[in-house]
Amino acid sequence: MSKLKYLTGVASAVALLLANNAYAASGDTLSAIKKKGFIACGVNDGLPGFSAPNAKGVWEGMDVDVCRAMAAAVFSDASKVKYIPLGGKERFTALQSGEVDVLSRNTTWTLTRDATLGLKSTAVTYYDGQGFLVKKSLGVKSAKELDGATVCVEGGTTTEMNLADYFSANNLKYTPVVFDNNDQTVKGFESGRCDVFTTDKSALYASKSKLPDPESVDVLPEIISKEPLGPMVRQGDEQWELLVKWTVFAMLDAEELGITSKNVDSIKESGSPDQKRLLGLDAPDGTSLGAVKDWGYQIVKQVGNYAEVYERNVGPSTPLKITRLENSLWNKGGFMYAPPVR
Numbered sequence: 258m259s260k261l262k263y264l265t266g267v268a269s270a271v272a273l274l275l276a277n278n279a280y281a282a283s284g285d286t287l288s289a290i291k292k293k294g295f296i297a298c299g300v301n302d303g304l305p306g307f308s309a310p311n312a313k314g315v316w317e318g319m320d321v322d323v324c325r326a327m328a329a330a331v332f333s334d335a336s337k338v339k340y341i342p343l344g345g346k347e348r349f350t351a352l353q354s355g356e357v358d359v360l361s362r363n364t365t366w367t368l369t370r371d372a373t374l375g376l377k378s379t380a381v382t383y384y385d386g387q388g389f390l391v392k393k394s395l396g397v398k399s400a401k402e403l404d405g406a407t408v409c410v411e412g413g414t415t416t417e418m419n420l421a422d423y424f425s426a427n428n429l430k431y432t433p434v435v436f437d438n439n440d441q442t443v444k445g446f447e448s449g450r451c452d453v454f455t456t457d458k459s460a461l462y463a464s465k466s467k468l469p470d471p472e473s474v475d476v477l478p479e480i481i482s483k484e485p486l487g488p489m490v491r492q493g494d495e496q497w498e499l500l501v502k503w504t505v506f507a508m509l510d511a512e513e514l515g516i517t518s519k520n521v522d523s524i525k526e527s528g529s530p531d532q533k534r535l536l537g538l539d540a541p542d543g544t545s546l547g548a549v550k551d552w553g554y555q556i557v558k559q560v561g562n563y564a565e566v567y568e569r570n571v572g573p574s575t576p577l578k579i580t581r582l583e584n585s586l587w588n589k590g591g592f593m594y595a596p597p598v599r
Contacts, residue, residue, distance in 0.1 A: 286497040298324035299357035302342035305463040306571040320361040326560040330552040335559040344438035346413040360489040380505035386480035388458040400479040404429045409451040419482040466576040509595035511562035
């Protein structure tokens with residue numbers, strides 16, 4: 258190879274590297290979103306209560322609503338979202354490559370994912386923990402009774418690693434049956450390929466609701482891991498990260514301040530200083546985030562506060578029937594806590 262060709266090749270490689278790095282530079286994602294007119298949101302490929310298309314093909318769920326809230330903040334229009342369904346194996350690659358702008362699906366915040374993937378978790382939207390789903394006919398009441406079980410699990414997830422750790426720590430033997438995505442895993446369990454299905458408890462309740470006979474199975478009481486779930490973005494993109502993070506905080510603060518989609522218009526006129534700041538009527542308003550000025554108002558009016566999002570998607574009145582517990586606000590015994598808008 259000639260010296261000229263070699264130098265040309267090196268220059269091309271450097272240019273490509275710089276281009277990739279430039280894509281993740283501060284503000285680039287948000288600028289690109291505004292230019293194209295929508296947010297590309299990576300969601301689970303079918304998890305009721307969190308992200309799944311309804312009978313009309315419209316995406317619904319908590320993770321979907323988080324992306325709708327981002328669109329309300331950026332465009333004053335919660336509908337400006339394109340949903341990209343992603344399995345556990347391809348989700349990170351899709352975010353790294355720029356196929357999606359944000360990953361809003363059941364993805365656990367871990368050190369490895371923050372430190373080695375070039376990605377960053379932003380805020381927790383749901384505190385979860387891994388559990389086990391078994392058929393009642395097995396007569397099993399505790400995970401400690403699962404010695405020798407075959408276990409259906411989705412590959413390429415923290416679930417798979419937690420499963421191995423738990424059985425090893427408790428001197429239990431098991432045979433993993435690994436699938437590519439959640440739907441395949443549920444079908445494997447339903448068809449009898451395994452005795453047990455393991456994943457985050459929220460996903461267990463979601464999967465249980467889809468079974469032909471939901472009352473034929475039990476979620477065991479054990480929680481074997483910490484699974485803080487929330488949206489992820491690319492590292493080095495601080496402006497977009499701030500907007501995603503504060504979108505989640507806005508929904509939590511709205512609940513704490515008593516602002517709902519039903520009363521937000523009256524509060525807009527006669528609310529307290531704290532309420533008006535959150536709605537973007539007093540400084541600091543949404544422009545400091547690169548959002549519309551009344552970003553908080555748009556989020557709550559179009560999507561709702563955190564309680565509204567939780568209750569309509571996974572709460573006691575839904576097929577999942579999940580009580581809030583740790584996902585309650587900090588002043589109601591839960592973990593949910595957001596910085597103030599000041």
